[in-house]
Amino acid sequence: MTRALALLIVRSVVLAGPILLLEFGCRAGYVDPNSIIPPSDMIASMVEHIGSGDLNESMVQTFSTIALAFGLSVAIGTLSGAVIHRIARLRDMVDPLLASYYSVPTFIFYPVLVALLGLGKAPLVVLGILSAMPAVIISTLSGLDSVPPVLLKLARIQRLGPALTLWWIILPSALPRLFSGFKLALSYSLIGVIAGEFILSGSGLGFAISFAYQSFDNRAMYGIMLFVLLTAVVANGVLYAWEGRLRRRRSKG
Amino acid sequence: MTVSMSVTEPHVELKGVVRRFDGPPAVHAVGPIDLTLARGEFVSVVGPSGCGKSTLLDMLCGVARPTSGSVRFEGSDLNGEVPPGIGVVFQEDSSMPWLSVRQNVEFGLRTSGLPSAEIKERVEHAVSFMGLAQFIDHFPAQLSGGMRQRVCIARTLVLRPRLILLDEPFGALDQQTRLLMGDELLRLWRETGATILLITHALDEAAMLSDRVGVMSARPGRFIDFVETGWPRDRDSRVVSDPNFGALTARLWSSLREESLKTMGRAS
Numbered sequence: 001m002t003r004a005l006a007l008l009i010v011r012s013v014v015l016a017g018p019i020l021l022l023e024f025g026c027r028a029g030y031v032d033p034n035s036i037i038p039p040s041d042m043i044a045s046m047v048e049h050i051g052s053g054d055l056n057e058s059m060v061q062t063f064s065t066i067a068l069a070f071g072l073s074v075a076i077g078t079l080s081g082a083v084i085h086r087i088a089r090l091r092d093m094v095d096p097l098l099a100s101y102y103s104v105p106t107f108i109f110y111p112v113l114v115a116l117l118g119l120g121k122a123p124l125v126v127l128g129i130l131s132a133m134p135a136v137i138i139s140t141l142s143g144l145d146s147v148p149p150v151l152l153k154l155a156r157i158q159r160l161g162p163a164l165t166l167w168w169i170i171l172p173s174a175l176p177r178l179f180s181g182f183k184l185a186l187s188y189s190l191i192g193v194i195a196g197e198f199i200l201s202g203s204g205l206g207f208a209i210s211f212a213y214q215s216f217d218n219r220a221m222y223g224i225m226l227f228v229l230l231t232a233v234v235a236n237g238v239l240y241a242w243e244g245r246l247r248r249r250r251s252k253g
Numbered sequence: 254m255t256v257s258m259s260v261t262e263p264h265v266e267l268k269g270v271v272r273r274f275d276g277p278p279a280v281h282a283v284g285p286i287d288l289t290l291a292r293g294e295f296v297s298v299v300g301p302s303g304c305g306k307s308t309l310l311d312m313l314c315g316v317a318r319p320t321s322g323s324v325r326f327e328g329s330d331l332n333g334e335v336p337p338g339i340g341v342v343f344q345e346d347s348s349m350p351w352l353s354v355r356q357n358v359e360f361g362l363r364t365s366g367l368p369s370a371e372i373k374e375r376v377e378h379a380v381s382f383m384g385l386a387q388f389i390d391h392f393p394a395q396l397s398g399g400m401r402q403r404v405c406i407a408r409t410l411v412l413r414p415r416l417i418l419l420d421e422p423f424g425a426l427d428q429q430t431r432l433l434m435g436d437e438l439l440r441l442w443r444e445t446g447a448t449i450l451l452i453t454h455a456l457d458e459a460a461m462l463s464d465r466v467g468v469m470s471a472r473p474g475r476f477i478d479f480v481e482t483g484w485p486r487d488r489d490s491r492v493v494s495d496p497n498f499g500a501l502t503a504r505l506w507s508s509l510r511e512e513s514l515k516t517m518g519r520a521s
Contacts, residue, residue, distance in 0.1 A: 150345045156316050157341050158361050158412075168363075172351045246351075 037222050045223025046230075055208065055224065062193060062205040063231075065121055069128025069189040074182055077133040081140025091141070098138050106130045107195060114200055124196045124204075131192035132185035139181025143174030179243045186239060190232055262328055264448045265290040265313065265416060270322035271473075272308050281473040282308045285322060288467065288476065290416075290448050295439075297451045297459035299505060300469030301513040306452045309474065310420050313450065314339050326416065340414030340447075344421040348393040348401045348408075354380060355389045358407045379411040382444075383437065399430040403437070410441060417442075419451045423458065431455070432490045435462050439489055456509070460501040461492055468508040471515040478508040 019039050025031040026038035037045075049055050084091050106127065113123035147170050155165040171178075197206025205228055212221035271284035283305035290296055300306050311317035312324055318333030326336055348357050358376045365372070380389050383403040393401050402422060409417060419438075423431040435458060442449050453459050459466045460482060468478040482501055484492055492498055 148345065148347070150343050150347045151349065153316060153343070154341075154347050157314055157335050157339070158364075159335055159337070160364065164364070168360075169349075172349070175351070 034218065037218055041219060042222040042226045045219045046226045047223075049220065049223050050227065055205070055227075058203060058205045058208050061121075061203050062197065065124050065197075065204065066128060066190050066193045068121075069125045069132060069193055070186055072125065073129050073132035073136050073185045073189055076129070077136025077181070077185065078140050078178070080133075081137040082144065084137065085141055085144040098134055098141075101134045106192075107199070110196060110200060119200075119202065124193050124201065127196040128189035128192040132188040135184040135188055136181045139177050139179075139184070140174070143177035143181070144170070146177055147173040175246065176243075179239075179246065183236065183239045183243065186235055187232070190235070194228060263289040263325075264292040264294070264327065265450075266323075266325040267313070268323050268325075270309075270312060270319045270324060272305065272312060272317065273320045283312075283472075283474045284319070286475060290450060292415075292448055293446050295442055295449045295451070295462060295464045297453055297463040297466045298469060299453060299456060299459050299466060299509060300474055301471050301509065301516040302454065303516055304469045304472050304512070305474035306469060307420055309469075310341070310418050310450070310452055313416075314341050314418055338415045340409035340412050340417045342402075342406050342409050342417070342419045342422045344424045346393070346398065346401050346405070346425075348404045350393050353390050353392055354385055354396075354404050354407075357393070357404050358411050361408055361412045375411050375413075379407040382410065382441070383407040399426050399434065402426065402434070406438075406441070410445070413445065414447055416448045416450070417445075419449065421453055422451075424454065431458065432461075432493075436489045438462060443486065456502045456505045457493065457498075460498060460505060461488075461490060466501075466505060468505060469512070471512045477512070478505075480504055480508075 022031070022036065023038050023040060026033065026036065026041075084094050109130070110123065110127060113126050117123045117126065151169050151173060152165070155169050160168065194204075194206040194209075197204035198210045199206075201207045205224060209221055209224050209228070212218075212224065265288070267286050267288040269284070270286045270288075272282045274280040274282055286309065298306055298309065308317065312319050312331075313326075315324070315326075315331040315333060315335040324331045326339065329336070349360065352360065355376060358379055359372060362372045362375065367375075377386075377389070380386055383406055385400065385403055385407065388396060388400065393404065396404070402425075406422070423434050426434065438449075438451075439462060441447075451459070451462060463482055464484070466480045466482065467476045468480070469475065470477045480501065483497070
């Protein structure tokens with residue numbers, strides 16, 4: 001048995017064990033159904049809710065908000081990272097702020113955002129960006145730092161202009177680090193948006209969970225929670241697999 | 254010989270080249286330097302560490318501009334611009350890990366506008382010349398340090414440069430690999446007819462490979478000695494067993510010893 005296969009089995013057992021245990025606990029009456037419902041019911045509820053179509057609007061709302069927040073974080077974050085990297089003085093100023101950024105609970109600004117931007121999509125997108133963009137800036141800086149100076153010299157000797165140098169040398173060199181930033185940004189924008197909906201929004205998946213919770217609809221709550229969880233795992237899995245392909249090419253071919 | 258060599262102008266000519274770096278602290282790195290390379294000549298430069306060898310190379314390929322003095326290549330001034338026809342091999346591994354050996358070697362020809370059949374032919378020739386034919390689809394991470402350096406040499410070779418500058422290209426390799434790479438470099442030199450300037454800290458390497466070895470002083474680097482080796486053009490690493498080889502390296506070392514001590518803050 002290969003090491004990878006053994007790991008996969010152990011990982012599956014570690015993951016499946018607690019789920020089976022919970023299933024058993026719920027079915028045998030050890031767990032109060034008012035607190036947690038059996039995992040099989042969660043799945044059934046998820047399928048029902050998606051199948052019935054009553055989540056469609058929320059899904060469109062939430063996923064488009066996340067996509068917007070993620071896209072803007074990546075675009076603005078990469079660009080700002082590049083600018084900060086270019087200007088040494090700006091970097092000296094910004095570095096400590098970036099390093100301590102994630103100790104600030106950005107959520108507390110949500111009421112302010114709502115007051116400023118209203119109750120629509122805008123405050124949620126901004127909240128998503130606030131969570132995700134600094135990760136992109138940080139990874140852009142470290143990615144640009146990791147470009148070997150010798151390759152930049154090579155670009156000059158081979159008389160590549162700035163655009164080709166960026167496209168052929170800088171981007172591929174920085175890509176592995178940029179990618180870690182993008183992965184984080186996806187998770188952070190998802191967390192930011194759903195949590196925002198949860199707290200103060202009147203629509204979206206986060207709101208749907210919160211609404212089910214407040215109306216004591218455990219079944220619906222767990223079903224939607226599971227759906228959000230699975231979506232997050234799949235989205236991250238796709239980026240992870242893509243990153244893995246890039247990495248494998250560099251290390252083994 | 255019917256061809257008169259006297260009418261040929263120098264391939265590379267440095268006149269009164271000085272390079273200072275603005276501080277703080279301001280550094281007078283190199284010069285004044287006068288150096289002339291004849292077309293097809295193989296010249297090595299040795300010097301104590303920090304004497305400005307790499308700065309000299311940067312000015313030779315046009316990446317850096319001299320503070321004063323002029324650098325001429327094939328009769329025209331380099332005004333801090335890299336002219337076509339110059340290839341550089343660096344000390345550090347400069348292969349691109351995201352490209353295969355073939356793509357790495359192809360890299361320099363991407364902007365050449367050559368037809369793809371010719372690019373393919375040139376790349377395959379350069380790759381097999383450097384003994385990498387069976388690794389053409391490998392990625393740098395799968396190769397040893399010596400092989401990666403050969404990829405970088407092939408990438409320079411494919412451009413058919415008329416002047417090849419090498420900045421301690423074998424510095425990171427073990428002794429046997431270095432000797433063999435030296436042989437390959439000599440073969441390449443004979444085959445391409447290029448002018449070669451090799452910067453090295455290894456006296457034996459300089460003595461074995463070159464027509465002429467320039468010895469640089471401690472900073473600010475100037476040439477304090479030029480030694481003609483007198484080797485035939487079809488030499489290889491076996492010249493190390495020639496009786497003259499010991500005398501050559503001894504002469505180089507006696508020129509260099511005092512300067513090396515200076516950089517270590519000691520005088521003899």
